[in-house]
Amino acid sequence: MIAIVGVGETIPLRVSPKDVRALCLEASLAAIADAGLECVDIDGIITDAGIMPASVPADWMAAQLGASLNFSGNLSYGGAGIVAAPMLAEMAIRSGRAKAVLFYFGVDWGSRPGGPYAFHDAYPAKKLFEKPYGFSAQPAYFGLWARRYMHEYGLSEDDLAELAIAQRANALRHGGGQIKKPLDRETYFTSRRIADPLRVADCCLITDGAGAYVMTSAERARDLRKQPVFVHGVGFASVPVSGDDVFTQPAPLLLTPAAAVASRQARERAGVAIGDVDFTEIYDCFSISCLMQIEDLGFCAKGEGAAFIRERGITIDGDLPVNTHGGLLSYSYRLGIEHMVEAVRQLRGESGAAQVTNARIGLVGGFSPPDYGVAVLGR
């Protein structure tokens, strides 16, 4: 078994004066220091497979840190790659290829022209068959899903509001997030519509920032500075659907691709039942996608997400705290690296006012369709 022994992040900002390489470096140094390690102790580096290779490549990071790159790898772009990276680290560490592995990820979509929307030009069919109709931004994709979900399962705008409001409450309690304004029902319903039925408050923030974490063997972890957070199980799965097709073509369009399989894999490896999970950090790019993942990860049956949120409660004091830092909706949008950092802090008991009482098992979900990654972490 491996453990996460160090975490670091930059302060999330809409626009940072630093470039994305500087941000990733700052987060990585913070994570290494948090672990009580030196840069030269790092002998493996993992990052995501899509965004970092073009902007902050691992060889640059190794050179800057003076770390040796005896092992490097990437599994998926964005969220799934961020959350499932411990699967690669575990292979490297167990086989003796590396002893201490750094994962880093950052974005400058707050300051970069085109922001997250430019990403979709990478898909040739989307460019030809969707962009000419103005279907080229993530809020439109998820607006379309939300509308269909309302039709199939009877979701209301009030249900979406409930989720967004709960996460804002978590963010304000945490205090470290990018957005400081409270959100109530009235402000939700007067907020601007972006892509019906989604409003501003249903959409994630846009952020310049980075985060990082350091992994080593469970054995070595016990001698390091901080209380280790053990990686009990990782799941990673995908469906054979291309990035071109994933928002429109899958026959069951309202299932988060591969989430159920990845969740089951991770929980089986961890020997953890869904009811044992004390809190969860879910890739909440939109209110609707967070609600769908609550279902697809196995916390409740399909179509019952809204009732689950209302009846069980997803704030820090709720029955299942979801996104204890406020998530991508209300903390920052760094594609889930903030979720890994937050889960580790919760399990160490470092989350201050946002601390979940007696948090022992956390489940992190990383969404980058058609891939999905799940990490079950514990103290």
Place this chain on the structure above:
Amino acid sequence: MADEFRPYFDALARGILAFPRCGDCGRFHWYPMKLCPFCHGAGIGWEAVSGVASLFSWTIVRHDFDPAAIERYGLRAPYIVALLEFADAPGVRLISNLVEADPDALAIGMAVQALFPAHDGRVLFRPARVG
């Protein structure tokens, strides 16, 4: 443009909406692939459809995300993006814009029809007229 995408636009220019259908297994697929994704058959033909579709879902985009779409197509928010299904091409879901439509009268499952001629490689849809 990749070879597998071209027949769609060639057909549109002739006033025909057509989708790829495998000559071996008979199934439609979308978006166009090099081989049939179901049986890997290489003999993919293009089959014309009537142009009548059903509204699978929609969204009204109210923010201008793409300056290029405004410049080239005059596509300024708000506009309706529709995801459409075709009874005569099962398995295909097409993205288009719905025009001449009352945003408050949209409903999942409603019938819409293609508007020809297509301009600049785009086929738009409007609510189907009854009778």
